[in-house]
Amino acid sequence: MVSNFENYTRYLVIVLFALFLAACETVPKESATSSATSSTSSTSAVEIIDGVYVGSDTVEMLAIDVPDRIFFAYDSYSLTKAAQNTLEKQAKWLKANGSATIAIEGHADERGTREYNLALGDRRANAAKDYLMTQGISSSRVTTISFGKERPVNSGSNKKAWAQNRRSVTVRTN
Amino acid sequence: MRKLLLYLIPLILFTNISYALIEIDITEGNREPLPLAISEFFHDNNSEIIDKKITENIRTVISDDLERSGLFSSIDDKAFIQNNRAMHLKPRFADWRLIKAQGLLTGELAIEDNRLKVEFRLWDTFAEKEIEGLVLITTIDNWRRISHMIADKIYERLTGEEGYFDTRIVYVAEEGPKNKRIKKLAIMDQDGANHKFLTSGKELVLTPRFNPVRQEITYLSYFKNLPRVYLLNIQTGIQEVVGDFPGMTFAPRFSPDGGKIIMSLAREGNSDLYVMDLTTRVVERLTDSPAIDTSPSYSPDGKRITFNSDRGGSQQIYVMDSNGRNQKRISKQGGNYATPVWSPRGDLIAFTKFFQGQYFIGVMRTDGSGERLLTENWYQEAPSWSSNGRVLIFYRETKANSAGDGHSSSIWSIDLTGFNERKIITPVDASDPSWSKLIQ
Numbered sequence: 151m152v153s154n155f156e157n158y159t160r161y162l163v164i165v166l167f168a169l170f171l172a173a174c175e176t177v178p179k180e181s182a183t184s185s186a187t188s189s190t191s192s193t194s195a196v197e198i199i200d201g202v203y204v205g206s207d208t209v210e211m212l213a214i215d216v217p218d219r220i221f222f223a224y225d226s227y228s229l230t231k232a233a234q235n236t237l238e239k240q241a242k243w244l245k246a247n248g249s250a251t252i253a254i255e256g257h258a259d260e261r262g263t264r265e266y267n268l269a270l271g272d273r274r275a276n277a278a279k280d281y282l283m284t285q286g287i288s289s290s291r292v293t294t295i296s297f298g299k300e301r302p303v304n305s306g307s308n309k310k311a312w313a314q315n316r317r318s319v320t321v322r323t324n
Numbered sequence: 325m326r327k328l329l330l331y332l333i334p335l336i337l338f339t340n341i342s343y344a345l346i347e348i349d350i351t352e353g354n355r356e357p358l359p360l361a362i363s364e365f366f367h368d369n370n371s372e373i374i375d376k377k378i379t380e381n382i383r384t385v386i387s388d389d390l391e392r393s394g395l396f397s398s399i400d401d402k403a404f405i406q407n408n409r410a411m412h413l414k415p416r417f418a419d420w421r422l423i424k425a426q427g428l429l430t431g432e433l434a435i436e437d438n439r440l441k442v443e444f445r446l447w448d449t450f451a452e453k454e455i456e457g458l459v460l461i462t463t464i465d466n467w468r469r470i471s472h473m474i475a476d477k478i479y480e481r482l483t484g485e486e487g488y489f490d491t492r493i494v495y496v497a498e499e500g501p502k503n504k505r506i507k508k509l510a511i512m513d514q515d516g517a518n519h520k521f522l523t524s525g526k527e528l529v530l531t532p533r534f535n536p537v538r539q540e541i542t543y544l545s546y547f548k549n550l551p552r553v554y555l556l557n558i559q560t561g562i563q564e565v566v567g568d569f570p571g572m573t574f575a576p577r578f579s580p581d582g583g584k585i586i587m588s589l590a591r592e593g594n595s596d597l598y599v600m601d602l603t604t605r606v607v608e609r610l611t612d613s614p615a616i617d618t619s620p621s622y623s624p625d626g627k628r629i630t631f632n633s634d635r636g637g638s639q640q641i642y643v644m645d646s647n648g649r650n651q652k653r654i655s656k657q658g659g660n661y662a663t664p665v666w667s668p669r670g671d672l673i674a675f676t677k678f679f680q681g682q683y684f685i686g687v688m689r690t691d692g693s694g695e696r697l698l699t700e701n702w703y704q705e706a707p708s709w710s711s712n713g714r715v716l717i718f719y720r721e722t723k724a725n726s727a728g729d730g731h732s733s734s735i736w737s738i739d740l741t742g743f744n745e746r747k748i749i750t751p752v753d754a755s756d757p758s759w760s761k762l763i764q
Binding site: 225227260261262263264265266268269270272273275276277280295296297300301302303304305306307308311 | 501502503505507528530531544549550551571572574575588590592593594595616618619632634639662663676678703705706721723724725726727728731755756
């Protein structure tokens with residue numbers, strides 16, 4: 151009578167797992183060594199250096215020759231020379247427009263968990279804010295907000311899109 | 325939520341259980357599902373039951389619940405030899421064995437004083453015994469919950485583990501293009517029924533989590549462009565901001581007693597962990613590192629907390645005492661780790677792992693040993709446990725092409741064994757799922 155139940159008697163089986171080693175499609179992690187990714191566009195200009203977007207697509211101007219955004223390397227919030235240069239232009243513009251107030255939006259690419267990316271976006275926005283403060287801009291004129299990976303500027307899932315999305319954007323609030 | 329009036333009356337079991345009855349070892353993983361015959365629920369031609377198709381619906385809900393668990397298969401009723409009301413009193417066991425049914429579920433329905441009375445019996449066709457039986461009485465509209473509760477009873481009787489079918493999922497419903505995504509909180513029964521949007525989509529909302537003891541959700545809202553942790557009472561719809569913090573609060577989760585919320589606070593570029601007592605409103609700071617500390621989750625006894633930090637140079641999983649002492653890294657198999665969530669059984673921590681360009685959902689013991697990766701994909705994260713700690717739900721995204729098309733987001737479930745991976749159907753795209761405890 152119990153023969154058919156033998157399959158169902160209680161085993162203490164430790165389930166071993168194949169660790170997916172075979173089928174791993176290896177996508178190289180962005181790093182300094184995978185730098186200088188050439189653009190496939192007709193201009194064939196170098197658009198990403200050391201994981202940081204250096205092109206001008208998506209960039210808008212707060213005023214003539216005052217770009218609104220800076221770009222970051224993967225999982226990084228350090229400011230490149232180009233980013234510092236842009237922020238110096240923003241500081242100059244803020245000094246020339248003493249009543250202007252701004253919000254700095256921090257963003258991350260989609261290759262990271264949502265909550266960590268919120269923290270990372272906050273880091274990036276504050277890295278930009280701190281640099282503006284070193285340029286003599288009062289912190290009372292600057293608010294920050296992190297959007298994590300929630301507001302990509304490029305909806306693609308490729309290196310260029312991710313590089314364009316790793317950014318902080320300065321937005322005038324008055 | 326509708327008020328539930330429910331009475332459970334155990335049936336008298338005819339025999340004592342003394343020898344091998346059907347049971348399933350759910351730690352086993354990839355095994356053949358146990359064939360069950362689930363009969364229709366008989367009644368005295370009651371028009372209200374017939375009009376609402378309750379007979380067939382109850383049977384379908386129970387059958388679908390059990391089949392989705394991957395542990396049971398439901399035998400097509402066309403194969404039934406005995407198919408009349410008599411089986412509920414005395415099944416012809418030989419007939420059921422002939423169609424390979426190991427277990428048989430029979431039931432009766434009645435309407436008494438405007439209430440639905442459901443009686444079921446679970447029979448072991450080989451031992452020729454009734455092994456479970458119950459009468460449930462509720463309002464007629466509650467037939468779905470009754471069905472889930474019966475499925476839970478059957479699961480519990482045959483696996484020895486608590487069921488998880490009378491539960492709900494709260495998640496973020498997503499619509500529109502990636503760069504202008506509209507996100508709303510949504511709630512549904514575990515099987516997708518009773519779907520309801522909880523917010524309008526006007527504000528960006530993220531990461532809802534159930535209170536383990538109350539009909540309440542905590543989540544992140546960008547209301548007035550100030551990202552803060554909020555509370556939402558599911559019954560009243562009332563939302564309130566949690567605390568008065570000087571920066572973005574995010575990654576909220578309730579303590580096991582439902583009385584506290586643990587979360588991250590970002591100040592000047594640095595995210596640390598804080599806990600707030602919802603009664604006294606007292607806030608306590610738990611971590612103080614210059615790194616990102618986020619995604620905290622309590623152990624079920626409330627004594628420890630696991631969280632995500634990049635203090636060592638990369639995203640890893642840490643545990644600490646609930647007062648913030650004894651912070652220690654536990655993830656160590658290489659790669660980046662995120663979103664640790666403590667199992668309701670206490671023995672495991674589920675996580676997201678990012679390794680060589682792929683995302684994995686996995687589990688490890690609370691000291692970091694015994695890491696097992698359950699599923700690999702291009703992008704997936706944010707596991708949430710079933711109430712019995714046997715199943716995980718998480719969300720998965722597909723890759724977009726260079727025009728941004730092809731992106732989608734959906735909720736999936738997988739057994740702790742790594743088997744039985746299933747997509748959970750939602751009306752629109754879905755992310756950030758959180759699974760409730762059994763509804764009280």
